[in-house]
Amino acid sequence: MLMRLGAALAVPAVGGAVRAAPVIVELQGGGARLELQFAEGFDAALRQRARVWVERSVAAIVGYFGRFPVPDVELLMQPVAGGGVRGGTAFSHPAPYVRLRLGVDTSSAQFDDDWVLVHEMVHLGVPRVPRRQSWLHEGLATYVEGIARTRAGQMSAATLWHAMQRDMPQGQPQGGDEGLDHTPTWGRTYWGGALFCLLADVQIRRRSGARLGLEHALRGVLAAGGSYAVAWPLPRILEVGDAAIGQTTLAELYALTKDCPAPIDLAALWADLGVVERGGTVELRGDAPLAAVRRAIAG
Ligand SMILES: [Zn+2]
Structure with missing residues (x-):
């Protein structure tokens, strides 16, 4: 490195x-x-x-996981023209960090609407998995992000469920699907993974009388040292998560979905949860069979 005047402030x-x-x-x-x-x-x-945005995102994550998933993290803000959060990526080496592409004109309202940072922070709370099984990581980040923000009062429950109802069909298997572990398409990775998380969350709550949810399994993984700083085989994440809640829901669901398409009857699921589409938004019904489960998730 050339030393010159001001070198301490220049790289x-x-x-x-x-x-x-x-x-x-x-x-x-x-x-x-x-x-x-x-x-x-x-x-x-x-x-x-941006500082306020980070604090809000941390609050959403801490509400869901019980604490921030890693003790130390660097957030590298890279400027791009215009406004809005234009993308983020979580990394694990040499220590956990997140790179964010941030519009230099981003308004407070755009920061308030952002989902990218919470999504990336969810990644920090889950051990790394082999690339072909990214569906678990992206699915968790996609599913948990909106729930964490809704619980933190940063988004309405109607917005959350409306978005889920709109977007979850993208996770359904298409022709030639060979199950989550063998179909690394965009739809199956992000929304197929998110669908897995939704089904797991609903089932965990049904079996526990709405006392436990997916977050308790994830908190158990975190308590066992499972964060983005480490790489675990996917079945170990599910096993440790299941052990934390005294169930086998995650392993059972994985066995059903890893090697075969297993399409989901989403219309029936929304009806059971009491999520009813109504003029561009949703009505959340209190008299649906699984209304208590839905409320325990968010709203
Ligand atoms: Zn992601």
Whole structure:
């Protein structure tokens, strides 16, 4: 590295140009230390809005998992033109961190609507799995994100269930499907995985009289050291999760879905849960057979 005046505040970028060092903001939340690293290009007002966004996202995650999943995480904010959160990726090496592509003009309302950061933070709460089984990771992140935000009061229950009713069909098996472990399409990875999580959550609550849910299985995994910092075989995650709730729901559902298509009767499921489509939104009915299960999930 070339030493020069101001070197302490500058790092060499790829190609030899010198760019400013990131602005670092440190937060504590849910027992964790979060380091926000803003690359050059964000103004102070944006950094403040982003800080509020991170705090909201941490609150949603802590409400669901009981604590922040890893003790230390870096959030690398990379500027892109315009407004909105344009993407995120969670990494595990050398330590857990999340890279976020953030519009430099992102408004508070856009931050409030964002799902990307909570999605990435859910990844931090689950051990890494082999790539061909990404459906569990993406499914959990996709499913838990909206529930965590709804429980934290950041989204309405009607919005949550309406989105689930709209999006879950994308997770149904299509022609040639060979089960979740062997069909790595976008739909099966994200929404097939999310559908697995919904079915698991409903079943866990039915069997426990709505006392336990998927979050208790995930908290058990976390308590056993299972976060994104480690890689576990997928069946071990399910086994440890099942043990935490005294059930075999996760293993049973995996056995049914890993090697064969297993389409789900979603219309019947929504009716049982009391989620009824009504003019561009949903009505959440209290007299449905599984209304208590739905309320225990969110709303
Ligand atoms: Zn993801």
